[in-house]
Amino acid sequence: MVLPAVELEDVSKTYGKHIAVNDLSLSVPRGSLYGFIGPNGSGKTTTIRMILRIIHPDTGSIRVLGHSEAAAANDRLGYLPEERGLYKKLTVRRMLRYYASLKSMPRHEIEREIKDWLDRFELGAWADKKIESLSKGMSQKVQFIASVIAQPSLLILDEPFSGLDPVNTEVIRSAILDLRNRGTTIIFSTHDMGVAENMCDSVFMIYKGNKVLDGTLSEVKQQYAADSIHLQWNGHSSALQEIPEITRVIDMGSYQELQFSGDPQVILHQIIERGDVDLFKVTRPSLHDIFIRIASPDSVPSETPDLTSV
Amino acid sequence: MNKVLVVARNEFMIAITSKAFLVGVLLMPVFMGGAIGVQFLTKDQVDLEPRKIAIVDKTDRLLETLIKRSETRNLSGIYREKEEPKVQIEPKFEVVDAGLSDTEEGQAEALLSDRVREGDLFAFAVIEPNAFEIGAIDSIRYYSQSPSYQRLPNWIRNSINEEVITTRINDLQLDPKSVAAVTQTIPLRQFGLVEMLDGVQADAKEENRALVFGVPFAGLMLMFMMVMSVAPAMLNNVLEEKIQKISEFLVSSVTPFQLMLGKLIGSISIGLIMSSLYLSAIYFLARHYEFADAVPPSIYAWFMFFMLIALIIFGSLFSAIGAACSEIRDAQSLMTPVMLMVVIPMMCLAPVMDSPNSFFAKVISLFPPATPMMMFVRIAIPPGPAAWEIILGTTLVVAFAIMCVWASGKIFRIGILSQGQTPSFAQLFRWLISKA
Numbered sequence: 001m002v003l004p005a006v007e008l009e010d011v012s013k014t015y016g017k018h019i020a021v022n023d024l025s026l027s028v029p030r031g032s033l034y035g036f037i038g039p040n041g042s043g044k045t046t047t048i049r050m051i052l053r054i055i056h057p058d059t060g061s062i063r064v065l066g067h068s069e070a071a072a073a074n075d076r077l078g079y080l081p082e083e084r085g086l087y088k089k090l091t092v093r094r095m096l097r098y099y100a101s102l103k104s105m106p107r108h109e110i111e112r113e114i115k116d117w118l119d120r121f122e123l124g125a126w127a128d129k130k131i132e133s134l135s136k137g138m139s140q141k142v143q144f145i146a147s148v149i150a151q152p153s154l155l156i157l158d159e160p161f162s163g164l165d166p167v168n169t170e171v172i173r174s175a176i177l178d179l180r181n182r183g184t185t186i187i188f189s190t191h192d193m194g195v196a197e198n199m200c201d202s203v204f205m206i207y208k209g210n211k212v213l214d215g216t217l218s219e220v221k222q223q224y225a226a227d228s229i230h231l232q233w234n235g236h237s238s239a240l241q242e243i244p245e246i247t248r249v250i251d252m253g254s255y256q257e258l259q260f261s262g263d264p265q266v267i268l269h270q271i272i273e274r275g276d277v278d279l280f281k282v283t284r285p286s287l288h289d290i291f292i293r294i295a296s297p298d299s300v301p302s303e304t305p306d307l308t309s310v
Numbered sequence: 311m312n313k314v315l316v317v318a319r320n321e322f323m324i325a326i327t328s329k330a331f332l333v334g335v336l337l338m339p340v341f342m343g344g345a346i347g348v349q350f351l352t353k354d355q356v357d358l359e360p361r362k363i364a365i366v367d368k369t370d371r372l373l374e375t376l377i378k379r380s381e382t383r384n385l386s387g388i389y390r391e392k393e394e395p396k397v398q399i400e401p402k403f404e405v406v407d408a409g410l411s412d413t414e415e416g417q418a419e420a421l422l423s424d425r426v427r428e429g430d431l432f433a434f435a436v437i438e439p440n441a442f443e444i445g446a447i448d449s450i451r452y453y454s455q456s457p458s459y460q461r462l463p464n465w466i467r468n469s470i471n472e473e474v475i476t477t478r479i480n481d482l483q484l485d486p487k488s489v490a491a492v493t494q495t496i497p498l499r500q501f502g503l504v505e506m507l508d509g510v511q512a513d514a515k516e517e518n519r520a521l522v523f524g525v526p527f528a529g530l531m532l533m534f535m536m537v538m539s540v541a542p543a544m545l546n547n548v549l550e551e552k553i554q555k556i557s558e559f560l561v562s563s564v565t566p567f568q569l570m571l572g573k574l575i576g577s578i579s580i581g582l583i584m585s586s587l588y589l590s591a592i593y594f595l596a597r598h599y600e601f602a603d604a605v606p607p608s609i610y611a612w613f614m615f616f617m618l619i620a621l622i623i624f625g626s627l628f629s630a631i632g633a634a635c636s637e638i639r640d641a642q643s644l645m646t647p648v649m650l651m652v653v654i655p656m657m658c659l660a661p662v663m664d665s666p667n668s669f670f671a672k673v674i675s676l677f678p679p680a681t682p683m684m685m686f687v688r689i690a691i692p693p694g695p696a697a698w699e700i701i702l703g704t705t706l707v708v709a710f711a712i713m714c715v716w717a718s719g720k721i722f723r724i725g726i727l728s729q730g731q732t733p734s735f736a737q738l739f740r741w742l743i744s745k746a
Contacts, residue, residue, distance in 0.1 A: 052562045054727065079562035085555035090324070101316045102563035146559070 003066045005030045005154050005185035006051055011060030013046055020046040022209040024060070028187060028202075033180045035200030036189040037287075039295040043209040044189050045082070048156055051187070052079055065153055075103045078152030082159045082189070084143045088132040092123065092142055095131060096149055103150030110149070117145040121171060137168045144172055148179065155179060158189045173199070193288035203287065205294065212294050221284045228285045229258040229267065235275030243270045250289060255279065257289055313564045317572020318579070321547070325580045358401045361462050364408040364425070364434040366418050369441050373407055375473045376466070380405040383465075403462060408434060419453065426455055435466055442474055442481075502692055517692070521604050523663060526690035529613050530659060530683050532588060533620055537652055540581040541624040544573060545641060548632030548726075557633075557726045566723035570629055574715070578621045585617055612689050616682035622711045623679065624652060630718035633725035634741075640732035655683035666691045676703050678710030717742055 006028040013021040021043045028034045038044045049055045050062060053074065065073040087095050093114055100110040118124045121141045126134060134142065140163065148155060160176065161169045176199070180186050190196050196203055203220060205213035213220055231240075232255045240249050240258065245267050248259035260267055264282045271277055285293065325331050367373035380403045388400040410418055422434040433454035441449040450470055452463045479489050501514040548570075551557045560569055589610055596602035627648045635641040658680065662671040666688045675684035675695070685703045688695045695703075724741045725733070733741065 049727070053565075054558070054561050074563065077562065079559065081555065081558045081562075083555040083558070085551070085557075085559065087324075087556065088554075089328075098316070098320050099559075099563070101320075102313060102560070104312065 002030055003063070004028055005032075005065060006187070007063040008047075008051075009061045011047075011050065011057045011062060013043075013050060013055070013057050019209045021050070021057070021206070024206070024209075024211055026204060026211065026214065028185060028204075030185050031180070031183050032201045033176070033186045033188060033199060035196040035203040036187055036206070037191070037193065037196055037203055037213075037291060038206040039191075039291075042295075043206045045158070047206060048079075048158060048187070048189060052077060052156065073154070075105075075150065076153040078147045078150065078155040080144060080147040080155075080157045080160055082162065084140070086131045086139060086143060086146075089130060091128050091130055092118070092134070093127045096142070096146055099146045100149045103152075105150045113149050113151065114145075117149060120175070121145065136163070137165060140164055141168065141171065144175070148175070152184065154185045154187070156187045156189070159191065160188070161190075161192065161195060193286070193291050197287040205291065207294055213290070217287070220287070220290065224285050224290065226282055226284050227259055227261070228283050228289060229260060229264060230279060230281040230283055231256045231258055231271065231277070232279035233271060233275045233277045235271070239274045240271070242274075243267060245270075250292060252288075257286065259285070259289070259293075314568050314572045314575065317560075317564060317569055318575035321573050321576025322579050325543075325576065326583075331580065356400065358398055360402040360404050361432040361459075362404040362406060362430075363462060363466070364406050364422055364431050366408045366410065366422070366434065366436040368439045369437055371477075372437055372441065372470055372473060373405075376405045376469055379469050400461070403465060423453060426453070432456070433462060437470065441470070442477055444478065518601070518604055521601065522691060525605055525609060526663060526687040527659070528592070529609070529690055530655065530687055532585065533613070533617050533683055533686065534652070534656060536581045536585055536617060537620050537624050539584070540577050540621055541628040541652075542645075544577050544625050545628040545632035545645070546638070547573065547577075548629045548722075549635060549638060549641065552633065552636070552726060561726060566633075566726050567719040569726070570626070570633075570719055570722045571715070573629060574622065574625050577625055578618065581621045581625075582614065582618065585614065589613065609690055612686055616686045616707075619707050619711050620682035623682070623707075623714045624648065626711075626715045626718035630721040630725065633722040634728070634738060635725075635732045636729060637732075644732070644735075644738075651679040655680045655687075658684065659687065662687055663691065667695065672699060675699070676706060678707045681707040681710075720744070 004027045006026065008024055008026040011021060011024045011026075012019070024043075024047065026047075036044050036048070046055070050057050051064060053062075053064075061068060065076055067073045087098075090098070096114050096117075097110055100113065105113075114127070115124070118127055123138060123141060123145075126138065131139060131142065144160065147157070157176070160172055164172060176186060176188075188196070188200060197217065200217065202216045203213060204211065237249050237251055237256060240246050240256070245260050245262040246258050247261055250257040250259075258267075268277070268280050271280070365373050365376060367376075384402040384404075388398055388402060389396040390399050408418065408422060410421065418436065422431065425431045426433060433452060433456070435453070436451045438446075438449040438451075440446040443449075450467065452466060454462075476486065479486050500517040500519065502517060504514045505512050548557075551560070557569075564572070593602060593610070596605060628645075631641055631644045631648065634644065655674075658670075658674050661668070662674065662684055665671060671684070671688060672695070674680050675688050676699070677684075681703050685695070685700065685707075689700065694700075721738055721741050724744070
């Protein structure tokens with residue numbers, strides 16, 4: 001039996017009177033691309049730091065790559081923090097060499113990996129330039145390389161696309177998927193539900209320190225009824241508020257996502273009375289909508305199904 | 311341990327290849343030599359504007375002597391010796407009679423002060439009638455608006471005193487040569503104690519006063535300089551990594567304690583290399599001037615030992631402060647007590663050098679934060695402290711250094727990931743005793 005890459009059992013962490021993580025259990029399968037989602041301050045970073053053994057839980061147990069001791073799996077972990085920093089005065093090569101050395105990587109492998117990754121990201125010509133001379137996009141790519149240079153078995157990425165332009169986003173996205181295809185387990189923390197929905201095999205959502213979602217995307221969505229409508233029309237959102245069966249309107253820009261109760265045919269008739277409809281599709285809620293439903297200030301806890309055991 | 315060495319090596323290489331290190335270590339002797347050279351070259355660059363001084367001579371016996379002496383000085387005493395053509399290196403002193411009328415004498419000081427203000431005079435002096443009386447005080451008063459210029463008042467004082475003493479000797483009908491012979495001082499030579507070696511009395515070594523005070527003073531200054539170079543740099547380094555968000559990345563690969571220890575070892579290595587360079591330079595200079603034997607090798611060894619301990623203590627404390635703060639200005643308040651610990655030995659230097667075996671010297675040298683500097687000073691002054699004092703001081707300071715590293719490690723571990731408000735001392739104490 002293959003052990004999970006990460007296993008948390010009844011883990012809690014408090015800071016003073018604030019409960020950052022409450023009785024959390026979690027299992028990340030090996031080789032999966034696991035999305036960690038949750039609003040700011042929900043406990044994501046604390047959970048990630050506990051997995052990385054930067055901080056220790058007050059109660060509960062954590063096993064990473066089969067080890068419960070802090071240092072045992074350390075060299076097989078890669079981490080890209082949300083807030084990134086590089087040694088501005090070091091050259092790209094020297095800094096990557098340092099980071100790889102901290103992961104106990106043999107010297108000859110370090111040089112080979114540096115060359116491969118820099119070539120892949122078209123940064124070969126910058127290998128011996130100081131970090132301070134790189135553009136923002138280049139620095140972000142170097143930061144990503146630093147997190148994967150030691151060929152980690154488990155890679156934790158905290159908002160990996162933050163601040164990247166579309167071209168660099170695609171380069172990093174492709175690299176992440178390649179790593180996953182080569183068997184690397186990837187935990188992926190993000191606020192971008194679109195990215196999580198498109199890339200991740202499974203998602204885990206933490207809210208106010210508690211697990212509120214955990215499972216594959218389809219499993220998560222199955223827990224919600226088909227209570228959403230994707231609508232494209234020429235009317236204004238405010239006109240939809242007049243329809244009593246529509247309980248919530250989320251403007252997604254090119255379309256609106258409606259949450260409703262009752263008969264969708266009745267709703268369609270009422271919308272047609274107010275404007276011309278281009279698209280009307282009854283569907284399950286998107287991950288974005290699920291996130292909003294759980295994390296928005298006016299969310300009603302009783303509306304949220306128990307999804308922690310899917 | 312391997313990761314500690316990786317961090318240490320990185321810190322060491324970053325520091326040793328930085329411009330700051332090259333400037334601080336390799337160019338320091340050049341700068342110091344340059345500063346001495348500039349002083350040497352500019353020593354003759356004095357203001358040669360003649361200094362005119364008016365004398366109110368109420369004895370009616372000294373003015374003429376002063377005028378004559380000034381003329382003699384102006385002819386031959388203001389030029390560089392044995393050099394042709396003559397190079398003037400001091401200004402002429404022009405002594406004149408204040409020339410006050412009887413009615414003006416009551417306001418002499420006020421009138422002459424105005425003349426100084428107007429630039430007519432550089433200074434003026436008033437000589438009271440009792441100047442020749444034995445036991446007279448306050449007989450000569452010198453007035454100027456240039457209090458930092460001492461050559462003229464010194465010349466006036468010496469000239470008048472020489473004349474007054476000569477006059478007194480003559481008045482007492484004494485032979486000036488006999489007086490000079492009688493009052494000649496006897497030099498005092500200082501020795502260490504005589505020791506018996508294999509039953510034979512060995513000659514005591516004559517003490518070199520310059521070395522007796524110079525070695526501990528120079529050692530203390532060098533240690534202070536090294537601590538002030540290395541420890542605050544560690545604070546900046548840790549704080550910069552925290553601000554630039556490098557720390558979080560690093561502590562995902564090494565434990566915070568390993569990170570701090572690695573930084574400490576790297577920075578201490580820099581300090582030891584810098585010290586070794588300076589000590590080597592001092593040793594070769596001492597050999598060149600043939601007094602290397604006067605400083606025993608054990609002094610160098612003790613210096614390096616106490617220097618290492620001082621760097622461990624203050625390096626770890628400063629790095630903990632760097633980890634606890636989020637901005638450099640916040641570090642100031644936390645630095646104050648630690649800086650005080652660094653500075654205390656400097657403030658205690660004079661009494662300890664004066665009486666290295668006094669009760670105060672013993673206590674301060676056994677107070678661990680001050681031990682590295684104060685115990686070194688005491689060891690460097692012969693015959694040095696008793697063996698038990700050295701053993702006790704060394705044991706206490708090593709234990710204190712270990713405690714500092716442990717305590718700093720605890721603060722570092724929590725501080726390096728904390729954000730926002732700088733912790734108070736109470737909060738730091740809570741971090742210290744926390745289990746996490």
